[in-house]
Amino acid sequence: MIPPSDWVHIAWVAGAIFVLMAGSELWFILGRPPIEYTRKLTHLGSGFVSLSFGFLFSSHWSVLVLCVLSVALMLATKALGILKGVHAVQRKSYGAIYFPLATYLTFLFALFLGQPIYYFIAMAVLSTSDTIAALVGRLYGLNQYHAGDERKSLEGSVMFFLSCYLIVHIILLLGTDISRINVVLIALWVAILATLFEAISIRGTDNFWIPIGTCYLLWKMIPKSTDVVLTDLIFLAASVIISFLVLLPKRKLDVSAIAGVGLLLYASMRLPESWNWGISVLTAMLLFNFSGLIHENYLERRFQIRAVFYSVGAAAIWIVAGNLLSTHYEYIKVFPFLTTLGAMLSIGWGFIYNQACPQSSLSSTALQYTGLRTLWMTLLLFLPQLLFYEQLRQLVLFIFYMASIFFADRIASWFFYRYPSWTPIGKLRIAFCVTLIMSCLTFLISIWPLLELRS
Numbered sequence: 001m002i003p004p005s006d007w008v009h010i011a012w013v014a015g016a017i018f019v020l021m022a023g024s025e026l027w028f029i030l031g032r033p034p035i036e037y038t039r040k041l042t043h044l045g046s047g048f049v050s051l052s053f054g055f056l057f058s059s060h061w062s063v064l065v066l067c068v069l070s071v072a073l074m075l076a077t078k079a080l081g082i083l084k085g086v087h088a089v090q091r092k093s094y095g096a097i098y099f100p101l102a103t104y105l106t107f108l109f110a111l112f113l114g115q116p117i118y119y120f121i122a123m124a125v126l127s128t129s130d131t132i133a134a135l136v137g138r139l140y141g142l143n144q145y146h147a148g149d150e151r152k153s154l155e156g157s158v159m160f161f162l163s164c165y166l167i168v169h170i171i172l173l174l175g176t177d178i179s180r181i182n183v184v185l186i187a188l189w190v191a192i193l194a195t196l197f198e199a200i201s202i203r204g205t206d207n208f209w210i211p212i213g214t215c216y217l218l219w220k221m222i223p224k225s226t227d228v229v230l231t232d233l234i235f236l237a238a239s240v241i242i243s244f245l246v247l248l249p250k251r252k253l254d255v256s257a258i259a260g261v262g263l264l265l266y267a268s269m270r271l272p273e274s275w276n277w278g279i280s281v282l283t284a285m286l287l288f289n290f291s292g293l294i295h296e297n298y299l300e301r302r303f304q305i306r307a308v309f310y311s312v313g314a315a316a317i318w319i320v321a322g323n324l325l326s327t328h329y330e331y332i333k334v335f336p337f338l339t340t341l342g343a344m345l346s347i348g349w350g351f352i353y354n355q356a357c358p359q360s361s362l363s364s365t366a367l368q369y370t371g372l373r374t375l376w377m378t379l380l381l382f383l384p385q386l387l388f389y390e391q392l393r394q395l396v397l398f399i400f401y402m403a404s405i406f407f408a409d410r411i412a413s414w415f416f417y418r419y420p421s422w423t424p425i426g427k428l429r430i431a432f433c434v435t436l437i438m439s440c441l442t443f444l445i446s447i448w449p450l451l452e453l454r455s
Contacts, residue, residue, distance in 0.1 A: 006062040013049060013056070013066055020045040025082075036138055040131045043099070043207075047127020050103050054116040063107045070100035095204025102126070106211040109219075117175050118218045122211040124167050125194060130206060133160035133198065145255035147202050147305050152256070160198050165191035168214075178222060185229045190217050192236055193263075200260045200305045232270055239266035239278075243285070250289050256305040261285060264312050264319070272322035273330055276388045277337065280381050281315070284341045287380065288348075310428035311348070314340040314436040331389040332446040336439035338385060339401060342377035343408035343435040349373050350409055351416060351427070366413065374405045400445055408438040 002010075021042060028038040053063055074096045103123065110119035133156040141153025169187035172178055178186070197213050198206045221229060243262035247253050253261065265285070269278035303311075318337035325333055350366075350373060382401050386392050412434045416427055 002059055002061045002065065006057055006059060009056040010062055010066055013052070014069065016049050017046060017070070020049070034138070036134060040134055043095075044127050044131045046099065047123055047131075050123050050127070051120060053103075053107055054110075054119055057107075060104070060108045060111055063104050067100035067104040071097055074100075095207040098204050098208035099126075102208045102211045106215050109212070109215050113219055115219070117171065118215045120175075121168055121171050121218060122214040124171065125164050125214050126207065126211045128167060129160045129163040129194070130198065130210065132163050133157065145199075147200060147254075147256040150202060152199065157195055157199055161191050161195040164194050168218075172222075176222075179226070182222075182226055182229060185226065185233055186218070186221050189221060189229065189233045189236060190214060192233075192240070193217055196240070196259050196263055200256045200263070202305060235269055235275075236266050239263075239269065242282070246285055247289055252289065252302060253308070254302045254304045257303050257308040260305050260308045261312070264316055267316065267319050271319050272333065274334075274388060276385065277319065277322070277334060279384055280338055280341055283380055283384070284345055287345060306425060307428055310425070310432040311344055313432050314344070314439055317436065318439060329391065331391040332443065334385060334389065335392065335397065335401070335446045336443040338381055339404045339408075339439040339442045340435045342374075342381050342401070342405045343438060344431060345381075346370070346373040346377050346405050346409045347412045347431045347435070350413055367410075370406055370409050370413075373409065374402050377405050378402050397446065400442060404438045404442050408434050411438075 024038045024042045024045075027033060027041070028035070057063055078096075106122050107119050110116055110122075136159040137153035137156025141151075141155050143154035144151050145154070146152070165187050168190050169183055172183045172187060173180070176183075194210055194214055194217075197209050201209060221232070224232075240259070240262040243258050243265055247258045247261060248255075265278055265281050268281040269275045315337055318333065318340060322330075322333040322337065350370060378398075378401060382392070382398070392398075412427075412431045415430045415434075416422070422430075
């Protein structure tokens, strides 16, 4: 399973990591530097050590052993209250755990693809760009924004983008036979997306998503033609610009939350087979921002990225599913996607109304207003898609769409009424679960006739 020669390399790597962490801990104890300095020293050093895995190990089992040992070491030292140079950070962060997990998964993915250079690029971006962004943000970050409870800076994000672009560009240029124009475009595309991933990541999740996401992006984009790469880049830039132009003036969402919406808009136009999924996301964005469904006066503070995760997470799941599921009947993929958008908007609208006029979720007035919200969501989100999918014109699907939104709204409202002490994030989690379950039911209903035909 593990080649005998790999055990020697495992010992070398383990020794290097031990020396690195011991040195970082001594610096923290004797020199009393800011905790972020010792954390980033460990982060950068571990990243550079992990770059050698593609040259040292031919089996992913060897990398798995190292990563399991690293996770065990992080958990043990945290429980024992030692290695404060890594664990003494005040904010909640699980980056020290995510790092070895992502290292193994990225190595395994690149090994499966037969492209070790993807692993090398991904880990170089994580170790170098993330460290540069954190240090520049700490020293020169004047224009700050929040990602959850963490503070990040525009200056740090710019440095992350520039360093990521240079890393991807130089390695692809020297290590592959891709055309120069494609190298420029792919490096720019990956750098923008990786910077957005970093901007919206909270509690150390950037250590997980950046390497895996970078490896995945390279796999998806490198085989494509120049025209396709350029089109994707234009769609990405347009999605981010539109999101900030639409959402920033009203100041209902934090900067990182707007970046998350921009990613959703881009994904809805490029991951599925049809770009028209993006029409529904843009419509939902405009409804949220300008219709008064969520009025600024009702907000204690702007929505942050965690709220956006739960609000659009179910829709994002169906966008990814739309990319992965192969079928000639695309309407069965867009149908649950539309359900999640309509249900979350209806639930949010109903929650704000109930804040002003508290009432039972089963009262006649509440049911009437739910019916009105359902009608609006159907008219604005479902009906435009009839222009693109003839199958959606079936009366049974139209009725089931309305019923799904209505019952999702009422079920979530019942939980809100039954447990008024729940936090806003807790209520968003319930709304996320309800909409996801309801969208799965709509998916099963839409494919049922196809399953019967095959049987």
